[in-house]
Amino acid sequence: MLRKSVILITGANGEIGHGLIERLARQADRAVITLDVTPLDSALRKQVHREITGSILDTNLLERILGEYEVDLVFHLAALLSTRSEITPKTAHEVNVEGTLNLLEFAQRQGESHGRAVTFLYPSSIAAYGLPDVATKEKAGKVKEDEWTHPITMYGCNKLYCEHLGDYYMNHYKQLSAAPVSRVDFRCVRFPGLISAVTVPSGGTSDYAPEMIHAAARRQPYACFVRPDTQIPFMAMPDGVEALLQLASAPRERLTKTAYNVGAFNPSAEEVREVVLKAFPGAQITYKVDAKRQAIVDSWPADVDDCGARLDWRFAPQYDFERAFSEYLIPTIRERYRA
Ligand code: AKB
Numbered sequence: 001m002l003r004k005s006v007i008l009i010t011g012a013n014g015e016i017g018h019g020l021i022e023r024l025a026r027q028a029d030r031a032v033i034t035l036d037v038t039p040l041d042s043a044l045r046k047q048v049h050r051e052i053t054g055s056i057l058d059t060n061l062l063e064r065i066l067g068e069y070e071v072d073l074v075f076h077l078a079a080l081l082s083t084r085s086e087i088t089p090k091t092a093h094e095v096n097v098e099g100t101l102n103l104l105e106f107a108q109r110q111g112e113s114h115g116r117a118v119t120f121l122y123p124s125s126i127a128a129y130g131l132p133d134v135a136t137k138e139k140a141g142k143v144k145e146d147e148w149t150h151p152i153t154m155y156g157c158n159k160l161y162c163e164h165l166g167d168y169y170m171n172h173y174k175q176l177s178a179a180p181v182s183r184v185d186f187r188c189v190r191f192p193g194l195i196s197a198v199t200v201p202s203g204g205t206s207d208y209a210p211e212m213i214h215a216a217a218r219r220q221p222y223a224c225f226v227r228p229d230t231q232i233p234f235m236a237m238p239d240g241v242e243a244l245l246q247l248a249s250a251p252r253e254r255l256t257k258t259a260y261n262v263g264a265f266n267p268s269a270e271e272v273r274e275v276v277l278k279a280f281p282g283a284q285i286t287y288k289v290d291a292k293r294q295a296i297v298d299s300w301p302a303d304v305d306d307c308g309a310r311l312d313w314r315f316a317p318q319y320d321f322e323r324a325f326s327e328y329l330i331p332t333i334r335e336r337y338r339a
Contacts, residue, residue: 003069109183119185125156129143130152
């Protein structure tokens with residue numbers, strides 16, 4: 001029996017999923033199936049071949065998908081983000097690690113069934129880093145992929161470990177067997193904080209920047225939970241989605257790393273506030289620092305060195321700080337809330 005050839009997106013109802021589905025729908029050459037614990041937003045439903053509501057921890061469900069579809073590209077986006085993971089660390093570990101293990105196993109078995117490697121795109125995060133204090137963070141500047149990888153959050157530990165797990169499935173799978181054959185082509189982007197104009201994040205610690213913008217557009221007061229001088233890298237969502245697609249289609253022989261940093265701009269919280277106030281004069285943005293969430297972002301780098309991505313697969317973000325706000329975030333968000 002012939003199985004339909006599809007792309008699988010897990011965690012499709014999240015922020016990256018929204019951007020990715022819209023972008024893939026424009027391409028329209030491949031059918032997409034989605035898996036998420038919550039039903040897909042109605043606007044996205046018509047853009048996919050099939051929506052499956054269910055969990056990545058449900059191995060019976062994954063088994064059924066394996067039997068029904070031929071998958072050679074997986075975007076495994078499902079995860080609990082950093083703040084949420086600190087509230088329920090054990091659940092975070094289950095979803096972020098066991099869920100990823102299930103998907104890697106799914107990809108391996110898919111590949112075995114059709115005889116080709118399954119390309120597996122995994123979004124890791126700057127949470128995989130852990131700098132010990134603010135002075136070190138300031139001194140470190142642009143951090144390379146293999147520096148300061150001592151995460152202090154459950155989410156960061158999960159992401160870093162899953163990068164290694166992906167590398168294992170691709171390069172060392174069942175190395176003691178007589179003829180081990182890996183069928184997983186694992187590719188990973190370490191994302192900075194992503195800012196989308198069409199969705200509001202939930203459960204992350206980089207959320208202060210997008211929350212500030214969306215609150216101002218809704219004319220709601222906002223108390224930023226980190227200090228004004230807090231600095232981490234950010235990226236506009238369209239560039240995040242392009243990064244995943246570009247890495248997915250890069251020739252394997254060009255890739256020299258398992259996980260690639262990508263960066264675009266790294267304003268302080270106060271610089272974000274200033275640009276938001278300029279766009280929405282009268283917005284009420286104050287500071288009410290949450291010491292615990294502050295400690296998390298203080299452990300993340302102020303910027304990342306993304307030379308690897310730029311060299312190996314020609315990554316070049318379209319949106320710098322100025323353009324991200326003037327051409328993407330502000331006009332799209334204004335339109336969204338006006339509507
Ligand atoms: C979070 O804040 O947890 C995420 C991330 C930086 O990975 N946005």
